Amino acid sequence: MLSRVADNLYWFGRYLHRAENTARLINVNANLMLDLPRRMTLGWGPLIEIVGADSVFRSHYDRASEENVVRFMITDPRNPGSIQSSLYNAREILRTVRDTMPHDAWEKLNDIYFHVQERGEVGAAGPAQRQVFLNEVIDATLLIYSVLNSSMSRDVGYQFLRFGTNLEQADMTTRILDVRATRLGREPSGPDLTPFENIIWMSVLRSLTAYQMYRRHMRSRVSGPGVLRFLLQNRDFPRSVMFCLTSIASSLPTLPESRKTERAIERTRALVRDANIDALLKAHDGVPRLMDEIQIGLGELHEALSEAYFKTS
Amino acid sequence: MAFEWLQYRCEDVYDELFERPGVPRPAARPLLSYLQRLSPKELADRRLAAEIAIKVMGITFTVYSEGKLLDRAWPFDMIPRVISRKEWERTERGLKQRVNALNQFIQDIYGDQKIVKDKVVPPEVLVDSVNFRPQCVGVEPKYGVWAHICGSDLVRDRDGTLYVLEDNLRVPSGVSYMLENRMVIKRVWPELFETSNILPVDDYPAQLYDTLAALSPRSADQPTMVLLTPGIYNSAYFEHAYLAQQMGIELVEGSDLFVGDDDCVYMRTIYGPKRVDVIYRRIDDLFLDPETFRPDSILGVKGLMRAWIRGKVGLANAPGAGVADDKVIYAFVPAMIKYYLDEEPILPNVPSYLCMDPKQRKHVLANLDKLVVKPANESGGYGMMIGPRASKEEREKFRGLIEKNPRNYMAQPTLSLSTGPTITDEGVEPRHLDLRPFILSRGDNTYVTTGGLTRVALVKGSLVVNSSQGGGSKDTWVVDLDEEAEQVQGQGQKT
Incomplete structure (x- = not known):
């Protein structure tokens, strides 16, 4: 190819x-x-x-x-x-x-x-x-x-196409979480606004067609921590960051070895896997900081793929 | 109500399907007797079906318009052009003979130039040829073949003589449309195929593959071959993609290739560099290698000429092959055939006047209103003047051009190109057409397409068949008459 x-x-x-x-x-x-x-x-x-x-x-x-x-x-x-x-x-x-x-x-x-x-x-x-x-x-x-x-055909070309869709999805999921979670942190909170907070979290799920699957997996009402956990760490939902990264990692063995790509993906996966959602929500700017780190990881992954496979000069 | 074929007016020209109004030529008889039973509405329906098929199949050619890249649907006429097998066999022999002589000529020109020393071709013809590449002097490509792929344009005059109008030896295009035209008709009008015994055309990609594979410098079973395209902005990009796909070879751009320190050509793959054995290049000589030719070319590959000259990669067509498709050199092809092969040309040239010769120039300048004037090195119908249709200003412009640079112009009598019935908005009408067969040369073996690409000037009265200028195309049938006659008899006995 x-x-x-x-x-x-x-x-x-x-x-x-x-x-x-x-x-x-x-x-x-x-x-x-x-x-x-x-x-x-x-x-x-x-x-x-x-x-x-x-x-x-x-x-x-x-x-x-x-x-x-x-x-x-x-x-x-x-x-x-x-x-x-x-x-x-x-x-x-x-x-x-x-x-x-x-x-x-x-x-x-x-x-x-x-x-x-x-x-x-x-x-x-x-x-x-x-x-x-x-x-x-x-x-x-x-x-x-x-x-x-x-x-x-599921040849190498198909793997690159999947890299594209998966990276794009991981990118979009973190962007949506970043903006919405940060906003929610800033809005004046109060008992009368809580239902609307939930509406916003629901809309986050909906923009990623995740509402229904969230309900099935999490078996609980929609809440900030639940949504973050589901969209970042769930292993089965195709638009979660973890799913996208795992999907990329699983097709790497079909390609020529690239240590840099493997390292980038492992580092980012660890970041997502080990995130303590409750602690992040309590900390000042905890969520935006994690999203930034994930975004940097995705950027590194893109760079690594480019260097290993796409370079034409 | 069936279409009234007696209204099809074709008395003044040679029509490919009719001897005269209402009287079909023998090879076209079964086809026409089927068509004659159809109503104009049925014809129109088939035409629409073909248009849809072409859009869906994505058969396009690219044009630039107002800075935008447009993918135009390939204009196509549903009524095939029919040639009898007997006539075709003779044409095929003529084409093989011609391409053989042309290849020997190119080898000679870049070698000892015997033909010049023997005063068959004057030296000034070469000196001023813009397609002569000094870098190729002394090179001897495998089998001595330079033009592996040739597209020769054939036209028929009023008396029925088939002439060679020009030979395209650089990067001839159109063969994909020949193949796709056949696919379209099979898809939307299979009944047509029951009328005649039509020889297949689809062997071409396999033949082209073999021709290219024979150029591999290594004796590996499966050489790595690529088709080098200038990219999506080229008007023939569809064809490049199509042929690469049909042959199962990689479609590459210049930036995908590089020449290594070992003078071998490599392509950049995700597995690292991979050596390339043969390049079917569809970019012009001058853009091929910035190290040798135009330094500003971003389409080519630096060092490609070096790799080719050292025999590390096969190139088709060989750089410099275009020296023989100069329209002035064209005039010497019959002489070449005699000189190299000691044979009489089977297919005649259109009579040509070379403006570099003072006597002939005088004749040309005195008859500008009757002749077609062509520049030596243009293709695609550009830069020429059709005398009888040109304005006075245009003729005067060409007078000036010829006097300024006589070597660059030649003239021919205006042929009245033959016609074929074509479906138009006004019903079935005669339209002028030509034929471009493709000839593949690989040393001992020469292959000619069965028929070729028939191009048709869709505009009433027009003689310009180029797709960039309002031309369309037709499926071209070479039919076996003997077997047909038997079949018709057989059917007669049954009923």
């Missing part, structure tokens, strides 16, 4: 997954807004924080209104992480590696890419159309995964 092709497959996985996660994030935030009382000032700003695009956003928009944020996240080509940009990047990549992936994946990606191009502006306009539109995006990405899952 060519290094360039491995690199491309990895990024294809990341972009496709980013499009899906972004669509979910917007949908869930819209629902959350409906459930919260006016005096809670969450708004749409946190979405920009989650995807880490504050400076790009601020250079083009004056305030984080619903309209601005939604447009920025769905169609704005200046946002490299918008749904449209992600699909564009995924498509440009797939164009160059078409011979490695089932043809159906190309056709399905074309469908959704052109759909977003044609309908994105309308889709972003009002809450009702928006939900339908975002669900179409989510469905389309699921369809592509399903094509890959059912008809792509």
Whole structure:
């Protein structure tokens, strides 16, 4: 397998997954807004924080209104992480590696890419159309995964694609936890606000389609510590950080040995596994600090993969 | 109601399927008798089905428009062009003869230049050829073959003579469309195939693979071969990806390859460097190696020429092969065939006037309104002038160009290209077409595609068949008439 092709497959996985996660994030935030009382000032700003695009956003928009944020996240080509940009990047990549992936994946990606191009502006306009539109995006990405899952050989190329989706997911999960947990730490607390805290934790679960599985696994009501534990450390739920890291670790033996990659993944896994959630929640900035450390670990892992497999010069 | 074929007007030209209105040529008779039973609506339905199939199959070519990269669906006409096997066998012999002579010519030019010393080809033709590569002088590629893959364009004039219009010896493209056209028809109109005994075309990728494999400098069973593409911005990128996939070889870009200290070529893989034995390159000579040619090329591989000259890697086509597809050198191909093979050319050249010759130039300048003027080194139909259709200003512009640089121009009479019935918005109408067969050379063995890519000018009256300029294509059938006749008789007895 060519290094360039491995690199491309990895990024294809990341972009496709980013499009899906972004669509979910917007949908869930819209629902959350409906459930919260006016005096809670969450708004749409946190979405920009989650995807880490504050400076790009601020250079083009004056305030984080619903309209601005939604447009920025769905169609704005200046946002490299918008749904449209992600699909564009995924498509440009797939164009160059078409011979490695089932043809159906190309056709399905074309469908959704052109759909977003044609309908994105309308889709972003009002809450009702928006939900339908975002669900179409989510469905389309699921369809592509399903094509890959059912008809792509599990050769090394497939492993790189999985690296991409898993790293992207671990990244997104920690970002969501980071922003939401930090916010919750800062909001004025009180007995009358506690139910809304729970609503926010529920929305965290929902944006990662984790609500139902949380209930099954944790067998308890939704709470901050429970959510953190589940999304970080659960070994069975595919969007938990631990699951993603384990999944990457399990396919490493099929590739040429890379000590650096193994070390990066082991270190990050240990960090997640050994985190004492209750203590973190009590400590000042405990959660954000852990999330930062995990993010650094994911960054190291990305660097290690690049160095070991993608380097073309 | 069936389509009224008597309304198909083709008296003034040679039509590939009809001898005259209402009278099919023998090879096309079974096909036409089937088509004649269809209504215009049925034809239109099949046309739509083909358009959908082409979109779904993702058969595209790339065009640049307003700074954007567009993937256009491949324009395709559903009515095949039919050639009888007997005619094709003769054409095939002519093509083999021609490519054989061309390869000997290239080897000679980069060697002793006997043909120049024997005054068959004048020296100034070479001196001024932009495709002559001094770096190739003295190189002797395996089997003495330089143009492993050749695409020659054939056209038919009013009297039915099939001429060779040009030979593409650099990076000829179009073969993937020949293969895909056949796939499309099979998919959307299988009934057509029951009408005639059609020879298959799909052996090409395997033949190409063997041709490339024969160039491997190592005697390993399975040489490592790659197709080197300039990337997705190239108009033939679809074809590059398609052929790589069909042959099961790696599709690479320049940055995927490097030349090591041992002068061998390697590709960068996740397992580390892997030695490459043969490169089917689809980028032009001048971009191949920044060390030897254009230093600003980012498409090529530094040191590739060094590796090739030292015999560490096979390159197809060999650098410098383009010296023989210069349109001025073209005029000397019949002479080459006599010189190297001592044979009479089987396929004639279109009569050509070389502007470098004062007498011929005079004739050209006096007849600009009747001739087609072509620059020596352009391809894709660019930079040429069709005299009878050009404006006065255009003709004067070309007069100036010819006088300034006579070596760079040649002229030919305007042929009235043959036509074939083509489905248009106005019904079935004649449209002009040509034919590009592909010839693979590997020493003792030469392979010619069965038929080739028929390109058709979709615009009424147009003679330009290039896809970048409004051209489309047709499936090309070489049909076995003898067996057909037997079949028809057999059926007659049964009923």
